[in-house]
Every structure is written in C-alpha cells, then in structure tokens.
Amino acid sequence: MDGDELTEILEDAGLSPYQSDAYVTLLGLGSASATDIAQASDVPDPRIYDVLRGLEEAGYIETYEQDSLHARAHDPANVLADLRSRATRFETAANEIEDRWSRPDLEEHKVSIVKRLDTVLARADELIRSATNQVQIGLTPAQFDELSDALTAAHESGVDVKICLFPLTTTETDVPSRESLADACTEARYRNLPSPFVALVDRSWTCFSPHGQSTNEYGVIVNDRTHTYVFHWYFLTCLWEIHDTIYSARGDDPPITYVDLRQCLRDVEPLLEDGATIEATVYGFETDTGREVTRRGTITDLTYTGHSTVDGQQTALFHLAGKASLTLATDDGTYTVGGWGAMLEDYEATRITIESID
Template sequence: MDSDELTETLEDAGLSPYQADAFVTLLGLGSASATDIAQASSVPDPRIYDVLRDLEDAGYIETYEQDSLHARAHDPADVLADLRSRANRFETAAEEIEDRWSRPDLEDHKVSIVKRLDTVLAQADELIRAATNQVQIGLTPSQFRDLSDALATATENGVDVKVCLFPQTGAEPELPSTDELSRACTEARYRDIPSPFLALIDRSWTCFSPHGGSTNEYGVIVDDRTHAYVFNWYFQTCLWEVHETIYSARDDELPITYVDLRQCLRDVVPLLEDGRQVDATVHGFETDTGHEVTLHGTITDSTYAGVSTSDERETPLTQLAGEASLTLATDDGTYTVGGWGAMIEDFEATRITIESID
C-alpha cells in the first residue's frame, strides 16, 4: 500500500484529508516541527497547527514545544484497534501503519519536553537496556514493575543499579519482593513520601517527570552530563542518603567495586587513617583528552573540601559535596582521581575496585 492509498484509507476511517495527509507524513518523518510537516505535506501553513492539535486530541500524535511546536506519532495501539475492526482494507492500512511506525528517537537536541509520562518511561526503558556503567532511578512500585525487565537487563550486564522506591500519590505501596529486587537492581531503598520519577543513566541521560499529584503532566529528557550531575545530587540527598535500605547485593568481601568515588572515600578514609595499605583498580578516562584508562596501584591519600565535625568514622556526605579525590600511586607515577564531573584531577573514575587491604 503506497502513501496515497494509506491516506485515502485513513480518510475513510474518519480523518479529514489534511489530517490523514499530516499523519502519514509524520509517520515518515518520525518527529518534526509543524513547519516541516506542512512543507512535506499538502497542509497549508496557516492550517497545520489546528490539524496537529486535532490529531493529538484523537490520540494519533503528541505535540511538544522545542523552540517551536513539534510533533511525533503516538503509540499506535488505539489507532490499530479501530482500523482492525473494519473491513479488510482497513486491516491492510493498520498493518502498514504498524510497519511504518516506530517510536521515533529524540531529535538531536540536548533537551526535549514531552507531554506524557509514558513517553518518559519508554525512553528510560530504552536507555536503561543500553546502560554500561550505572543507573540511578526513583520510581513507584508500579513503575518499577513496568521497567523491571529493562532494569534486569542492565543488572545482568554488570551495571550498578540503585533503585529508590516511593508510594504513588494516594495509594498504599505494594513493594516488590526480594526476588524481584535481586533480579533488577544492586541496591534498593524506600522513601515513604511521593516523589517525581527520575532516572539517571551513565552520568549522561536524565529522564524526569513530576509525581502523580502534580497539576500538569509533562516530562523532561536531557542528554547532558552537567544536567545529570545536578540531578545526581538530588538523587543522593533526597532519594538515597537518609532512607532505609530494603535490599542490597553488596557484602564486605573483597574485591569491592564502587561507581561513586565519594562513597569509596567514605569507606577508604578510615583505612588510610589507620595506616592500612589499600590497593585498587580504577577504570575511567583522562579529564583532558577523554581517553579511557585502567590504572592499578595503591591509594595513598584522599582530598575533600569539607571538615567533618562528626564523631563517626564515616565522613558525612555533606563534607564531600565539593572537591573530592584520591591519590593513586602506580608503577608509572602518581595520579589524582576524581569522581563524576572531575575537572582538575588527572582522571575521572567511573569504577573503583578495592582489590586488597593490608
């Protein structure tokens, strides 16, 4: 079935000629601005905005603002169900739409704003499955079950997955079982008040949507390390640091691997103060070139901006909020190693493995 016949069939299904033409055009483009859709179709420029809003009201597409009005084809399940209830010709049209439609990738922009939570969840699902190092995610139990297969894939691939669960607005939480958590994460904690959905993937991607009680439903999807770093501190302070651990795959047996340098420092600083020798392997990249590196050596020193006033041996997170690094002596020299967002250190660590403590 060619585009003209598909357009005609959609007109038979109840769309206006302009609506059918715009929808078929958008299927081909994936996502595009209103101006680009008008230029690629027969819809006049003055009519394109009304046509797109009518298609959105009918559930065929979703629109979003990104400098100007943009649109993408919505999940076609409802459209397909309607078409398949009609004659054989509509069945052919539904198969053609299913073949042409695939959830479009985000456009080549740092920030995209979408109108529906399910778009955010779908993008998070895709990014989590492709993760290589770490996932930090805060979500309701029902959202956890929606994304559990993606989280399990990441966990099986050796990704460090931290999950903060919180209740849905107005609902009693039904927490996942230990078996469900062990399949899908490295560690899980529970916060007893509703919170926004948040997923941070590999220190680059941020997927965010307000909690269910918010007045407006929208989502933000950002591919930017600086933005993700800011949300990382929200995750650490609001969704992680003070909340109860309900599952952990970690133990005290060596080797112990960290994806967070600051958590590593909290455990290593007391050992250094006791005069212990701590041997480690650092995976990361050079801060000036971005080249990946793997270093083996002995942690000889640590640096952090704060001064602890606590009697506890573990350094409080608040004291690690500024500059934080460790010094690693290797056979090739001595290097400084920073964490997420390192700029003045020789290397940014993505993983630190404590191999031995003497």
C-alpha cells in the same frame, strides 16, 4: 452508509466529485448506457463521456459499445485493495503524528519536553537496557514492575543499579519482593513519600516526570552530562542518603566496587586513618584527552573541601559536595582521581574496585 457519504469518501480517495457520483450510481445500476448514468446522477450530459473514460483509466469501470456507449463496474477487488491501502496509510500517518506530537526527535535535542509519562517510561526502558556502567532510578512499585525486565537485563550485564522506591500515595505500602530486587539491582532503598520519577543512565541521560499526584503530566528527557549531574545530586540528597536500605548485594570484604567516587572516599577514609594499605583498580578517562584508562595501585591519600570525619563517623555527604579526589600510587607514577565531572585531576573515575585491604 448512504450514497452521499460514500461519494464523499471516494472523493477523499482521489476521485473527482463527478467521478464519485457516476461510480456510485453505476454500482446501483449494474450496467447502463452513458445517457442513463447521466440521468440517474448529477453529472451533466456533456461531461458524462469524459467522466466514464476517467473512471475506466483508473480501473473502476469498463466501457463497451452497444448501439451507444455503455459502462459496467469492474470486479471491485482492485478498488477495495486501493481503498484499504489508503486506509492503512492514513492510520500509519495518524500514528506518526501522535508519536511526533508526544515525543520530539531526541537525536536533535539535548533537552526534550514530552507530554505523557508513558513516553518517559518507554525511553527509560530503552536507555536502561543499553546502559554500560550505572543506573540510578527513583520509582513507584508499579513503575518497578513495568521496568523490571530492563533493570534485570542491565544488572545481569554488570551495570551498577541503585533503586529508590516510593509510594504513589501516602497510604500505599507495597514493595517488590526481595527476590525481585535481587534480580534487578545492586542496592535498593525506600522513601515513604510520593516523589517524581527519575532515571539516570551512565552519567549522560535523565528521564524525569512529576509524581503521580501532580496536576500537570509531562516529562523531561535530557541527554547532557551537566544537567544529569544536577539530577544526580537530587537523587543522592532526596532519594538516597537518608533513607533505609531494603536490599543490598554489597559485601564488606573485597573486592568492593563503587561507581561513585565520593562514596568510595567515605568508606576508605577511616581505613587510611587506621593505617590500612588499600589496593584499588580505577576505571575511567584521562581528563585532558578523554582516553579510556585502567590503573591499579595503592590509595595513598584523599582530599575534599569539607570537614574531616569526627570520632570515626563517616563524613557527611554535603562535606563532599565540592572538590573531592583520591591519590593512586602505581608502578609508573602517582595520579589524582576525581569523580563525575572531574577537571583538575588526572582521571575521571567511572568505577573503582577495592581489590584488597591490609
């Protein structure tokens, strides 16, 4: 680095141009009279004394009398510490600018657009770890590897985790091992076409980014139940309903837990038609007050706006896209139970456990 460049950097650090010039000159001279410093630098003779006193006050040099005013540079330890501190602050500011550019403050926005997939995955990791009820996620095997620790933590804490895996390209065939899936999820399915990354957490958060072959890289992070409900139906219809199950921890015997009322209705309907008595516990909220409730009783009826089952076949999902609910008879009354976004029913169920089937 030459003297001119060093002088410019010292100006950036807070010295005036004359102070920077005088200090760099004095570093080369070691110690010198004020007159010699002025002659060796570009500082005018009338200004040199003020410039040296300013450098002394800033801790860069010390002055002394020896027939005339002389100066010498201080031990540079303090100067170096100050410059390195400034460098650290600049680096911190650069990182903060980059972070704010790529990730707006999520606390002040319901919908945030971010510029990188890494930001979406990092936010998904945080949200999955804090989940309390359910996670629905569509991702590539590589993204599964990146988020597997978070998914495992959620699964181990009792969160219902549904995973749809898909390839990054049409030629990719690798999938995680059954053991890895068993640690990380309740059920996993496989779609053989590349798809966007999407993660839905506790009916409130969505993290979304286009698939890896997209020409545009961006992400959407949503903190809103209505938007997330739309993504939920995308997940059900495009990533879940028609694809093969590659792992499932769900058994056929009670207790059987559902986080989706519509899936519960599909399984319960043929049992009711056969005259079974079904005991269930409903966890959720009162739709009029938002108060959390837990009710145990007997499922006595179910309703939905589509067509009923035909020849014992499970009702198609699209028949349940409208109003759907079940009726629960308890010791203190009979209640209607709806699913995600319920408004007309007594309760919105977040989880339903079938306790017994007789």
